Amino acid sequence: MSEDLKIVRGSKEEQYRSLLPQISALLEGEHDQIANMANMCAALKEQFNFFWVGFYMVKGDELVLGPFQGPVACTRIKKGKGVCGSSWAKKQTLIVPDVEEFPGHIACSAASRSEIVIPIVRNERVIGVLDVDSAELDSFDETDASYLTQIIGLIEFNS
Template sequence: MAEDLNIAKGNKNEQYSSLIPQIAALLSGESDQIANMANVCAALKEQFNFLWVGFYMVKNNELVLGPFQGPVACTRIQRSKGVCGTSWDQSQTLIVPDVDSFPGHIACSSASKSEIVIPIIRNHKVIGVLDVDSAELNSFDDTDALYLSQILDLIQF
C-alpha cells in the first residue's frame, strides 16, 4: 500500500469505516510490532487530528511509553495512576469527557481536555494501552471505543 491515506470526511462511523481497511492494508505482511504501532498512531492522528495518539506497554510492572504522535509525553506511568494506569488496572476502556474531572489525572499536556484509553488484552492479561487525547472536551464515545478496539485487533501483539 502507498504510504498516503485517503482522509475521509463525514461522521465518525464513516471516517473509521474508511480508515480501518487502509490500516489493515498498511499492516498487512508487516510483523514488526513497533512499526505497526507507529503507523496506527500516524494514521489515527492524520485522520482525526487528535492532540495525541500513542501506546504505553507494560514493562517491569509499569506502563512505558511506546510509539506515539503528538507532543512529548510522560515516559512511565504506574499501575492505577491516571487514566492509562487505571485502564490497565481495571482491564477496561475508559472514556473521560473532561480530564480535569478525573481523579488523579496525569497532565502530560495541559492542552489535553478529553481522553480515551483502551487496554490491549492478550491471554487474559493487559500488555499495554492505546491512549488518545483531544484538545476538545467530550470528544470520545462508544463509537471510538468500538472502532479503536477493532484497530487494535489488526496489530499482532
C-alpha cells in the first residue's frame, strides 16, 4: 500500500491521470469501505485543493454524511433535495457552475460556489454520491465527471 501522494501540476487531465494509479495503489489490499472513502477524499483534496470533497451514503430515504475532507457539512439530505439529493433521484452526474443558480441548493457553506456530484450506482440502484465543491465558480466539467467516475469505481462498495 502506498501512503505517499505525488502531487502533479499541469492540466486537469494530467493531474487526474497521475492521481488515478496513485489512488488505486492506496486502496490496493484494503477492503474497508470507510477507510477507502476517507483516503480517496484526502487524495482528491490534496491534489486539487478542492473546497470540500466527500461521500454521502443512502440510508433509508436520506443521504447520510460519510467520510469527507473540508469544513463541517450537512449531515442528512432528502432524496431530490439540493444537488446531492437531485443526483440521487435522477441517477446522474450533476455539474453545477454556480450553486446559487441551482433551484433548491442546500448551502452547507456560503463559501461553496460550484459543485459536481457523481452517483455511486451498484446493481442498478444509487447507494451513495461523491460530492465535490469548489470555492470558485465554474470549476467542474466533463473531464472531472469522467475521472471522478473512474476513481469511484476503484472502491468495492457494500451495496
